[in-house]
Amino acid sequence: xxxxxxxxxxxxxxxxxxxxxxxxxxxxxxxxxxxxxxxxxxxxxxxxxxxxxxxxxxxxxxxxxxxxxxxxxxxxxxxxxxxxxxxxxxxxxxxxxxxxxxxxxxxxxxxxxxxxxxxxxxxxxxxxxxxxxxxxxxxxxxxxxxxxxxxxxxxxxxxxxxxxxxxxxxxxxxxxxxxxxxxxxxxxxxxxxxxxxxxxxxxxxxxxxxxxxxxxxxxxxxxxxxxxxxxxxxxxxxxxxxxxxxxxxxxxxxxxxxxxxxxxxxxxxxxxxxxxxxxxxxxxxxxxxxxxxxxxxxxxxxxxxxxxxxxxxxxxxxxxxxxxxxxxxxxxxxxxxxxxxxxxxxxxxxxxxxxxxxxxxxxxxxxxxxxxxxxxxxxxxxxxxxxxxxxxxxxxxxxxxxxxxxxxxxxxxxxxxxxxxxxxxxxxxxxxxxxxxxxxxxxxxxxxxxxxxxxxxxxxxxxxxxxxxxxxxxxxxxxxxxxxxxxxxxxxxxxxxxxxxxxxxxxxxxxxxxxxxxxxxxxxxxxxxxxxxxxxxxxxxxxxxxxxxxxxxxxxxxxxxxxxxxxxxxxxxxx
Amino acid sequence: xxxxxxxxxxxxxxxxxxxxxxxxxxxxxxxxxxxxxxxxxxxxxxxxxxxxxxxxxxxxxxxxxxxxxxxxxxxxxxxxxxxxxxxxxxxxxxxxxxxxxxxxxxxxxxxxxxxxxxxxxxxxxxxxxxxxxxxxxxxxxxxxxxxxxxxxxxxxxxxxxxxxxxxxxxxxxxxxxxxxxxxxxxxxxxxxxxxxxxxxxxxxxxxxxxxxxxxxxxxxxxxxxxxxxxx
Ligand SMILES: Cc1cc2nc3c(=O)[nH]c(=O)nc-3n(C[C@H](O)[C@H](O)[C@H](O)COP(=O)(O)OP(=O)(O)OC[C@H]3O[C@@H](n4cnc5c(N)ncnc54)[C@H](O)[C@@H]3O)c2cc1C
Ligand code: SF4
Ligand code: SF4
Ligand code: FES
Numbered sequence: 130x131x132x133x134x135x136x137x138x139x140x141x142x143x144x145x146x147x148x149x150x151x152x153x154x155x156x157x158x159x160x161x162x163x164x165x166x167x168x169x170x171x172x173x174x175x176x177x178x179x180x181x182x183x184x185x186x187x188x189x190x191x192x193x194x195x196x197x198x199x200x201x202x203x204x205x206x207x208x209x210x211x212x213x214x215x216x217x218x219x220x221x222x223x224x225x226x227x228x229x230x231x232x233x234x235x236x237x238x239x240x241x242x243x244x245x246x247x248x249x250x251x252x253x254x255x256x257x258x259x260x261x262x263x264x265x266x267x268x269x270x271x272x273x274x275x276x277x278x279x280x281x282x283x284x285x286x287x288x289x290x291x292x293x294x295x296x297x298x299x300x301x302x303x304x305x306x307x308x309x310x311x312x313x314x315x316x317x318x319x320x321x322x323x324x325x326x327x328x329x330x331x332x333x334x335x336x337x338x339x340x341x342x343x344x345x346x347x348x349x350x351x352x353x354x355x356x357x358x359x360x361x362x363x364x365x366x367x368x369x370x371x372x373x374x375x376x377x378x379x380x381x382x383x384x385x386x387x388x389x390x391x392x393x394x395x396x397x398x399x400x401x402x403x404x405x406x407x408x409x410x411x412x413x414x415x416x417x418x419x420x421x422x423x424x425x426x427x428x429x430x431x432x433x434x435x436x437x438x439x440x441x442x443x444x445x446x447x448x449x450x451x452x453x454x455x456x457x458x459x460x461x462x463x464x465x466x467x468x469x470x471x472x473x474x475x476x477x478x479x480x481x482x483x484x485x486x487x488x489x490x491x492x493x494x495x496x497x498x499x500x501x502x503x504x505x506x507x508x509x510x511x512x513x514x515x516x517x518x519x520x521x522x523x524x525x526x527x528x529x530x531x532x533x534x535x536x537x538x539x540x541x542x543x544x545x546x547x548x549x550x551x552x553x554x555x556x557x558x559x560x561x562x563x564x565x566x567x568x569x570x571x572x573x574x575x576x577x578x579x580x581x582x583x584x585x586x587x588x589x590x591x592x593x594x595x596x597x598x599x600x601x602x603x604x605x606x607x608x609x610x611x612x613x614x615x616x617x618x619x620x621x622x623x624x625x626x627x628x629x630x631x632x633x634x635x636x637x638x639x640x641x642x643x644x645x646x647x648x649x650x651x652x653x654x655x656x657x658x659x660x661x662x663x664x665x666x667x668x669x670x671x672x673x674x675x676x677x678x679x680x681x682x683x684x685x686x687x688x689x690x691x692x693x694x695x696x697x698x699x700x701x702x703x704x
Numbered sequence: 705x706x707x708x709x710x711x712x713x714x715x716x717x718x719x720x721x722x723x724x725x726x727x728x729x730x731x732x733x734x735x736x737x738x739x740x741x742x743x744x745x746x747x748x749x750x751x752x753x754x755x756x757x758x759x760x761x762x763x764x765x766x767x768x769x770x771x772x773x774x775x776x777x778x779x780x781x782x783x784x785x786x787x788x789x790x791x792x793x794x795x796x797x798x799x800x801x802x803x804x805x806x807x808x809x810x811x812x813x814x815x816x817x818x819x820x821x822x823x824x825x826x827x828x829x830x831x832x833x834x835x836x837x838x839x840x841x842x843x844x845x846x847x848x849x850x851x852x853x854x855x856x857x858x859x860x861x862x863x864x865x866x867x868x869x870x871x872x873x874x875x876x877x878x879x880x881x882x883x884x885x886x887x888x889x890x891x892x893x894x895x896x897x898x899x900x901x902x903x904x905x906x907x908x909x910x911x912x913x914x915x916x917x918x919x920x921x922x923x924x925x926x927x928x929x930x931x932x933x934x935x
Binding site (some may be wrong): 164165167168170172173221222225227228230231232233234235236237238239260262263265268270272276277279280311340341342350374376452455456459460461556574575576577618619622623624625626627628631 | 835
């Protein structure tokens with residue numbers, strides 16, 4: 130089927146819906162989403178959204194900007210970080226006006242709490258900057274934005290999976306191709322502008338806080354179309370995932386006073402981050418946990434440590450951390466009021482992704498040349514405000530600030546530009562991919578290949594990396610790709626074929642993994658979440674630059690682009 | 705441990721009516737029912753179809769009937785069910801395939817309660833004020849993830865046309881928001897023929913809610929509000 134719109138948004142999480150709010154009613158816009166909008170993983174975000182409102186104590190956007198830059202180990206583009214920190218305040222107020230039910234102070238203003246890496250006066254001590262709704266801030270963002278979409282009568286194509294992006298030979302974006310999962314039909318969306326807001330790809334790793342559906346679709350599709358990806362080596366592991374399950378326990382647990390303890394009962398963060406302690410940035414805390422485990426100080430000598438909330442008032446645990454408490458009770462059968470909770474780092478957030486400028490325009494080179502009509506925002510994008518390591522509560526800000534900016538820019542773009550003609554047979558690639566999977570006869574199972582990928586990525590490309598490990602991973606990827614050509618699926622029907630969907634998603638995961646590993650192997654230094662045991666120091670002389678990786682007919686090509694530094698010169702990063 | 709899953713299957717391309725199929729899988733007692741379904745799908749029968757995403761009870765994708773009760777498959781552990789588990793799609797909705805049902809009518813009901821803040825007064829430059837006590841009134845109903853467990857557990861919903869508990873919960877969320885100004889319009893919707901008065905206070909909905917929302921209580925509060933505004 131053929132559709133024509135001014136603007137098409139792919140993804141209905143926080144980023145996509147925020148952009149939709151700018152366009153609805155002002156131009157002809159549609160949102161395509163493989164999940165029902167309210168099922169998007171933005172709804173899983175717990176702890177909060179940062180903005181220097183200074184409601185509880187003195188705070189300034191420039192402190193927020195500094196923390197973001199330092200937290201990202203100076204790989205952050207500072208023009209973007211400034212936009213983030215300044216516009217966060219406005220965005221929060223806008224959300225409030227749309228009905229977001231923030232927790233409140235006794236005088237009725239928005240309450241704020243502490244979060245990792247957010248500090249007063251350029252690093253002096255933790256500051257209360259995170260606005261929140263109990264421990265379901267993301268749920269409330271998703272609900273609030275979906276409610277606005279209903280109010281604004283946004284047109285949704287629910288359970289439509291994007292399979293391809295349409296670009297002309299001279300690099301103008303003209304639309305997308307999607308599969309209607311329910312019917313198995315192909316749909317061509319012809320548009321003046323497309324926004325990709327498809328979220329992250331945590332499912333490349335075995336232990337992750339990410340939904341089963343977070344398979345990097347948008348990122349992989351862009352990569353397949355020959356556009357570059359940025360900083361793919363930077364993938365964040367959140368310190369407190371529920372042991373083995375990976376389900377996230379929010380940093381808000383530590384923001385409210387929770388403490389990490391090793392097998393000996395020691396508050397081990399005293400050794401690694403004497404000022405911020407348990408509220409040091411995530412890369413630092415995750416590595417510290419693994420250090421403890423390697424030194425044999427995990428609980429019972431095993432590969433986990435404890436998150437201890439038992440000293441907190443029961444009331445705080447039950448109300449401000451209600452969902453987290455529920456997770457622990459449901460999945461571990463433990464009670465956080467009296468039991469310490471077994472945790473291990475869990476794959477959480479992609480700092481890298483589709484390169485964009487501060488207006489969400491997708492860019493293709495070191496000069497930030499934009500692709501006309503193509504935008505990206507949210508976790509799939511890389512502006513880059515998170516650099517080498519994202520601070521907690523900064524992703525939700527990223528979604529609303531840059532989702533909004535992208536939406537506004539798109540509106541202007543569609544008003545000023547005409548529709549470009551579509552290429553001939555716009556859906557041939559998507560059809561070929563689906564037909565191939567439906568008809569292929571081999572011996573390999575999608576689930577087996579996926580499990581091996583996740584296991585291997587966990588072993589060789591997660592918190593600690595080495596040249597040898599990454600090369601081993603590259604070989605493994607060659608093998609897995611090869612086997613992927615021999616998959617067979619059981620379900621050959623057209624209606625709601627999730628067997629097919631999972632096979633397509635595995636293809637995307639393989640692409641994301643390949644990009645991560647190539648970039649990680651090349652970067653011979655340690656910065657933020659990227660830690661090379663064979664190159665343990667940060668090396669600004671050689672590596673203060675963003676990686677761009679592009680797929681060409683000759684294999685993956687790496688190039689680099691400068692980091693934008695405006696206010697804060699790189700310094701050693703201690704907490 | 706080994707468990708047997710007895711799952712209702714239906715493929716519209718080949719079946720005229722649903723049938724049951726049994727699978728035996730090896731799982732840990734602490735695994736989720738969703739893990740067991742995944743075992744089947746990934747290693748035994750890829751054609752088994754269900755929705756899922758977050759796998760920890762916050763996205764609302766995998767509402768289904770598990771041993772006769774509406775649950776999220778990712779929020780029930782095997783050890784709480786025993787070795788034989790019957791899994792069926794939610795009642796009251798058209799089955800698209802296996803455990804996947806058509807939720808469009810559910811979302812349509814939701815949309816009729818105007819589930820968004822209505823307040824045309826020019827907003828202040830900063831946040832609107834709301835005290836913690838005022839905020840507390842919507843704490844419970846704002847937790848709703850629109851999973852449909854409650855609505856599809858309601859016997860009234862199976863037989864008559866009516867809003868259903870989930871839509872009322874979301875009406876409540878705005879009706880009791882101190883910032884909202886559309887009380888009259890909201891009550892008109894909730895008070896209509898298909899509105900709150902169809903509820904017989906059977907509590908199935910409250911029992912079914914995976915978010916622990918006091919659904920029946922919220923419906924009662926809405927009823928009282930209607931009576932109060934009318935008097
Ligand atoms: C457990 C957890 C807790 C978190 N807590 C916090 C927090 O407290 N504060 C914070 O700042 N950040 C937090 N984060 C990070 C933050 O929530 C995410 O980075 C953010 O929500 C991503 O939003 P998004 O809009 O980019 O994507 P998502 O919300 O993931 O949405 C992706 C959308 O894309 C659609 N989609 C994907 N692929 C396709 C396709 N092929 N075709 C069509 N549609 C597609 C999906 O349907 C979905 O609608 C947390 C993350 C997790 C996992
Ligand atoms: S209490 Fe009302 S809404 Fe809930 S199940 Fe009973 S009749 Fe239905
Ligand atoms: S009230 Fe509870 S059961 Fe009903 S839709 Fe909302 S979360 Fe689901
Ligand atoms: S998969 Fe999200 S609620 Fe179960």
